[in-house]
Structure formats: C-alpha cells, structure tokens
Amino acid sequence: MLTTDHFQALTVDEREDRLLVRMNRPEVRNAIDAAMVSELHEVCHYLERTPKIMILTGCETNGRGIFASGANIAQLRERRREDALLGVNSQIFDRIHKLPMPVIAAIDGYALGGGAELAYAADFRLGTPYIKMGQPETGLGIIAAAGALWRLKELVGEPVALEILMAGRILNAEEALELRLVTEIHDPAELLDAAHALADRVGKQDPLAVRITKRVFSAPPSAHPHIDELAQAILFESEAKFDRMQAFLDRKKK
Structure with a gap:
C-alpha cells in the first residue's frame, strides 16, 4: 500500500483497483505548490509500479467545492527563468497523463491556470454545475506552460482554445459539457459516486x-x-x- 502518513497536501483512499486522491489545501484554494507536486510524484511512482485507476478531486472551502486554483501568485511573481526551465508543473502533469491506468478528474468549483492544466492531463473529466475552467495566465504576463498550449486545442478545438488562452475566456459547466471538455455533470454530493461508477465500468474490463x-x-x-x-x-x-x-x-x- 501507498504510505501517506507524511502527506500534507493530499489525502489518499486506496482500494483494490483504485486510488482516490484528494487535493486538500482549502486555506489556499488548493493552490499547487512544491509540496503538492512532490506528493503527486510519490503517488505516480506508486501507480507506475502498482497500476490502478486514479480518481483525482479537490476539497471544500467555505462550503463550496474547489478543484485547484492554480499556482500561488505571490510565489509565482518571484520565479525566474531557471524556475521556468525546471518545468515543475508540466513534468508532473505529463507523468499523471502517462500513468498505466486511466485517471478520472472529479471537478467541482474552480479549475484555473495550473488547476485546469492538471484536469486536462486526466483521461476523463466529470464536473458539477459550479465548475469554472480557464487559463488566466496571459493576463498575468505569462503563458499556460504546463500543457494547455497543446492539450487544449485537442480537447476543445483550436478556435475555442485560442479564446481561452489569449482572451481569458472562462468556461462554465454548460459550456464545458457542450465542448465535451467534461463528459458528465453531477450535483456536488453525487460527484464522487459518479467518478466511482465510471471507475467501476473501467474496472470490469481486462x-x-x-x-x-x-x-x-x-x-x-x-x-x-x-x-x-x-x-x-x-x-x-x-x-x-x-x-x-x-x-x-x-x-x-x-
């Protein structure tokens, strides 16, 4: 079994054929920091050697769901060229995408910036009526460099991808479903049940x-x-x- 006693950013529920991985930093709206990235690498290391389905989800803050709000802007402001060349987020998102078994993202609330790019890296995306997905990077003077620039046009088509990437368009649940960026919409209380049901269907296959x-x-x-x-x-x-x-x-x- 995966040892998670030392985890601070994630909680993990392990079952015979799957891991439920919850990003659990409600105080910072699940901003993706070095600790979360490190723990995600540990999860990937385990799943690469013990292939299981992964369900990736967020938590609640102030009674509302949050998937991941992206990077900590105060930390991001101080990063320099060498930090960008490390590709911290792009490397872990690519590793998640390449896991042996499918990854299901169960999204509630905001999935912005790196949080959206993390969702794009999954094989399946389920959402709630309250999701907001987009890439605000160009408004902050940078680019979406952790997968959106090449994954998003494959997922939603080039015209919409460019509007998201260059004009700051934020997709709501109806738009994300219409574009098939998410394939199902469920009430927040039913989101994880739906993710497990999808995992059950996958689990019945060879x-x-x-x-x-x-x-x-x-x-x-x-x-x-x-x-x-x-x-x-x-x-x-x-x-x-x-x-x-x-x-x-x-x-x-x-």
Missing part, C-alpha cells in the same frame, strides 16, 4: 487491455497501424483473452 489501449491511443499518427497490430498480437496471447471470450461464448449458449 486491465491489460485497458493499459494497452491507453498507451496505443496516445501514440502519434505515424505509429499507426503498426503499433495497433503489435499491441493486438500481445493481447491475442493473453490468458484473459481466452477466458473472457470463452465466457462470452458460454453465455450465448444459455
């Missing part, structure tokens, strides 16, 4: 097939169809393939 699907899906166009054929060749030899197909055939006989 884990190896899910892992390989995730890896092949993210391959560049030039890798297809060869990578698909090689991946299928691996799965055609797996015991799960024979067992699951035989079970399907047995059910048809009844």
Whole structure:
C-alpha cells in the first residue's frame, strides 16, 4: 500500500483497483505548490509500479467545492527563468497523463491556470454545475506552460482554445459539457459516486487491455497501424483473452 502518513497536501483512499486522491489545501484554494507536486510524484511512482485507476478531486472551502486554483501568485511573481526551465508543473502533469491506468478528474468549483492544466492531463473529466475552467495566465504576463498550449486545442478545438488562452475566456459547466471538455455533470454530493461508477465500468474490463489501449491511443499518427497490430498480437496471447471470450461464448449458449 501507498504510505501517506507524511502527506500534507493530499489525502489518499486506496482500494483494490483504485486510488482516490484528494487535493486538500482549502486555506489556499488548493493552490499547487512544491509540496503538492512532490506528493503527486510519490503517488505516480506508486501507480507506475502498482497500476490502478486514479480518481483525482479537490476539497471544500467555505462550503463550496474547489478543484485547484492554480499556482500561488505571490510565489509565482518571484520565479525566474531557471524556475521556468525546471518545468515543475508540466513534468508532473505529463507523468499523471502517462500513468498505466486511466485517471478520472472529479471537478467541482474552480479549475484555473495550473488547476485546469492538471484536469486536462486526466483521461476523463466529470464536473458539477459550479465548475469554472480557464487559463488566466496571459493576463498575468505569462503563458499556460504546463500543457494547455497543446492539450487544449485537442480537447476543445483550436478556435475555442485560442479564446481561452489569449482572451481569458472562462468556461462554465454548460459550456464545458457542450465542448465535451467534461463528459458528465453531477450535483456536488453525487460527484464522487459518479467518478466511482465510471471507475467501476473501467474496472470490469481486462486491465491489460485497458493499459494497452491507453498507451496505443496516445501514440502519434505515424505509429499507426503498426503499433495497433503489435499491441493486438500481445493481447491475442493473453490468458484473459481466452477466458473472457470463452465466457462470452458460454453465455450465448444459455
């Protein structure tokens, strides 16, 4: 099991096939700082060696949900060129995106700046009617350098992505759902149940097939169809393939 006794920014509930990871810094609206990044790296290190689904969510502050409000602006103001070149947020978000099993972001309230980029790194995004998602970076004299500049146009299309990135557009729940940036909207009290229900559906699939699907899906166009054929060749030899197909055939006989 993952040891989290020393965690300060995250709480973790581990189950047989999943981790529920909650960002828990309500006093700063889940601003992403060095401690949170370090703990997320520890979670990734564990999940890379013990593949499980991750549900990533936020907490409540003053009775309202908050996913992550981005970086601490006071700290961000003092950062210099060498800090940017370290790619602190971009590296952890990329690591989360590349985890072996799917990542589900359960979003309530604000997901802005780095908080939005963290949500983009997930494989699935569920939200509540109160979500606000966007990139305020250009208004602060910087760019969204932790994934939004290349992930967002794939998720919502180039025209909307440019409006978010250059004109400060903030998406509400209705807009995010229409654009399929989130795929489901639930009341806050039902958000985690919905995330677990999605995890249950994923969990019913063959884990190896899910892992390989995730890896092949993210391959560049030039890798297809060869990578698909090689991946299928691996799965055609797996015991799960024979067992699951035989079970399907047995059910048809009844």
